[in-house]
Structures are given as structure tokens and as C-alpha cells.
Amino acid sequence: MIEKIITGDKEITLIGTAHVFKESVDEVKDVILSENPEAVCIELDIKRYYGLLTGQRMGFMDIVKMKGIKFGIIAGFLEYVERKIGEDMGIFPGKEMITAAQYCKDINARLYLIDRDAEITIEKMTKISFKEKLKLVKTLIFSPFQKEKINIDLNKENIEFLINELKKLSPYLYDVLIDERDQFMVERIKQVEENRIVVVVGAGHVKGILERITF
Numbered sequence: 001m002i003e004k005i006i007t008g009d010k011e012i013t014l015i016g017t018a019h020v021f022k023e024s025v026d027e028v029k030d031v032i033l034s035e036n037p038e039a040v041c042i043e044l045d046i047k048r049y050y051g052l053l054t055g056q057r058m059g060f061m062d063i064v065k066m067k068g069i070k071f072g073i074i075a076g077f078l079e080y081v082e083r084k085i086g087e088d089m090g091i092f093p094g095k096e097m098i099t100a101a102q103y104c105k106d107i108n109a110r111l112y113l114i115d116r117d118a119e120i121t122i123e124k125m126t127k128i129s130f131k132e133k134l135k136l137v138k139t140l141i142f143s144p145f146q147k148e149k150i151n152i153d154l155n156k157e158n159i160e161f162l163i164n165e166l167k168k169l170s171p172y173l174y175d176v177l178i179d180e181r182d183q184f185m186v187e188r189i190k191q192v193e194e195n196r197i198v199v200v201v202g203a204g205h206v207k208g209i210l211e212r213i214t215f
Contacts, residue, residue, distance in 0.1 A: 001159070001203050002031065008215040011196050012189070013037070016159070016203035017096045024096045028200055032103040038194035040104035041112040042097045043185065043201040048118050049101070052094045100200045114188035114199075116181050124176045132170040159203045182208030190215060 001016035013035050017024035032040060044052070104111045167174040182205050189199060189209070201209065 001206055002027070003206060003210060005210070005213055007213065009195050010192075010215055012213070013198045014206060014209060015198065015200045016206035017200060018203055025099050028096045028100045029103055032100060032107065032109075032198055035196070035198055036107055037109050037196045037198040039110045039112060039192050039197045040100055041114045041185075041189055041192065041197060041199040042100050043115045043205065044094070044097050044113050045115045045117045046113055048094070048115070049097075049113055052098050053101075097200060100198070109198075110194060112188065112192055114185045116184045121176060121181065124180075125173065128170065128172050132172055135169055160207065163204050163207070178204055178208060181205065183212060185209060186212040189213065 003014040003016070005012040005014060013031060015028055015031055017028065042049075101111055163174070163178060166178070185201065185205065186209055189197070190213075199209070
């Protein structure tokens, strides 16, 4: 999913990816090489960036000792889900972001990490209500992740459907995972000094960024 934004003196190419699809990795590479931007923004914070770059992740017990059991459980669950889907799809989660960073360096563009600190997001997720937590557990039990279910086209209709499903299932998680981070990333994009920019984010963030991005 690719959108073009021209606002003021800024020309932004917004790429919406699926974090575990090989096609997204190829698309990111092709767009960066063809657009030759002055800056590349990616949906990572500094800790996740270096974690993906080095392959080093903090162990579950270390996370629990530092952040508590609720934080550790949610962080561990999210990592498991990403890893499981990545194994099914034959690609590790976040590879499209690392690919963007690599080609950004190759063309001598400036790299910006625009996502909110993942620890803040996970901490907020621990505050989910019992009612919404129960709905999520039931959904996960009766709708297990399967390769054929996630291998969908990244068109606007499908993405909007999935985002709306999350919003209905858990309005709180929708705010924490999507809405708040859309706003955070837009503010970071606005701070970019360069004029020709490629922005690489998960497809679920494209609509929210498009609605907010003005200079």
C-alpha cells in the first residue's frame, strides 16, 4: 500500500506494510531506490531498532524483574504472536523496517525512528479492562492464527476492516496501539527537516497518518 502526500514543500511517500510479508520487504526496497529520498522514517523506536538489528532480546524473567509480571506477560505474548506468524510466512517480523534502514544508508539519506517507545505502549496495554481482556482471550481461543487467514491483500478495504474489528473488540487497545501512535508518528514526521521523505509504517497506521499529516 503506497500513498503520496504533497503538503507545503514536503513530498512524502507513505508505504503501508504487513510486518511479516516478504512482499512488503521487496516493496520497501523498490520504493526507496526509485524515489531516492532525502530522509526515511520507520515505525520503530530506538530499543526495538537495535533489538532487530542485533537479534538480541531481553529474556522473560529479566523483563518481569524490571517491569513486573503483567508487563512481562503482555510483552512475551506479543513476541510469541509475531514470531509464530513470521515462521508461517517465512520471514522474521520487522525485516521490512531493517531493510528500509539499510537502503536508507545505501543512498545516504537520513534515518528517523518515529515510533513511540514500545515500553510505554506495553505499559498502557496492561491497563486494559477485565471485560475487554476476556473478549480478547475468547477471540484468541476460538480464532487461532492460521497462515491462510493472514495472507490477505494489503488493500484499503481489508486493512480498514481489520482495524474496525480491533476497535469493536477492544476500543482501549485500538486507542493504545493505533490512534495514539498515529498521532505520535505524525508529530515526529513533522519534525523531519528534509523535503523528500519515505515513511515506512504498518498498513494499519496509513489512514490515521493521512488524516493528520499537514505542515
